[in-house]
Amino acid sequence: MKQALDGLTILIPESRELDLFATMLEAEGATALRCPLVQILDLEDTAEAGAWIDQLIAGAFQDVVWLTGEGLRRLLPIAEKAGHRAAFVAALGKVRTITRGPKPARALRELGLSAQLPAATPTSQGVLDALAGEDIAGRPIGVQLYPGDGGLPLVASLRARGAHIFPVTPYRYASETDTAQVTGMIGALIAGEIGMIAFTSSPQVERLVAVAKSAGLETQLRDACARIDIASIGPVVEETLLRHGIKATLRPDTSFHLKPLVRAIVAAWSAR
Template structure:
């Protein structure tokens, strides 16, 4: 598509593949208001656990005062834990227990989730990544302390748990929600083929599971070469470093990402800035 279709960051005529699920319409409208033609292909849905017992057990330990520290990796994780607490009639008690612990968070989303409960973080990681959390842990003495660690699905994060142990702590992990495939496999397959044919100007990834879903479908349908070709033919926008790492692991190259604030609006602005530079 000709660069003449974009004027000073205008997205008019740009076809953008949008794999977002939870905030799909919000994200698509952010780009459509600048003239983009968004192709919606939601990849991943976030669901409650089929069996909330592991989350309930973790909350039992929190309420018993077993956790000296709590690490929150995602805002969604805290909200899902509170959903379990609310169902059990223990919401106020869980909020109070979190308020008594030292809480370390990975980034702005768990900060926001804490604020919704009237709480604040003891420490925020310098970068919203596992490495950032580990860097923050390097400044904490965890000797003899038990640390509740909220993980996210499909990542047991042994590196982080080992880092807690290396600082003298005992980690107790919980994964309070799960991912489910959202789009029909056929729609994802069509998106891969369209990427390979160069029919998109950008694909805008907002979460690493979206990248993994593309890979899973490509492997299942014999389209890995097409996916690699599509990643080469399509400029890739990534909302932050975790997503960028997933893209690189798949063999792609990230063309644009926000420099510091890893949200959807800064991602849209980063795409527009890239176009404005030509």
């Protein structure tokens, strides 16, 4: 029986939900190629994250901004190891939680909590827009960042408005994972052997471009991406792609999760 994604070979970068995403695509008939672009690891030194948890428990913050669900999940075992898991969760329930998108909101729900101020647009600018009508001068705000400089403009903007910002980065990337395999996937893209790429996070984009650049294949990669469909899970990833001269051709309209992304992929492939 013919399936919606028959004939599609799709590259899906590594993520926490890699197997789930691959299974969903394969159930629709696609051939999913897993590519280990970014591996998320625990911190080697948790002292700073532990100190941030202690500050939260002590009531030092009025708000906490969550940029990723992974960030909250990685803080939990650090709190638990220190014997503070229950106090950490209780403290989270006492501050206003501000979320950039659905993933941190889902991580909060796993703890029986909810986002008090979800950004209407799941971007750092969306967080700034959510706070635009408030006087935050002098306000102590905890901000969960992710590795790299993606969240730093948000921190700079909040500080420029007078807020006291307490950042924490609760995990790290092992970005040198399987470079040879990534280079091979880039070669397959250039050769026209892959019909689509589906990105679910900005670091995946950054890593793919970095490997291509180091191999002298950046221009060829950009040309290959212009010939195929590029799926993005949401506007944050879309903005990252555009910074590297790559245009996303499809993404979910409003709900930036895996299921809507798969539906968008099916719709785009079926329309060919």
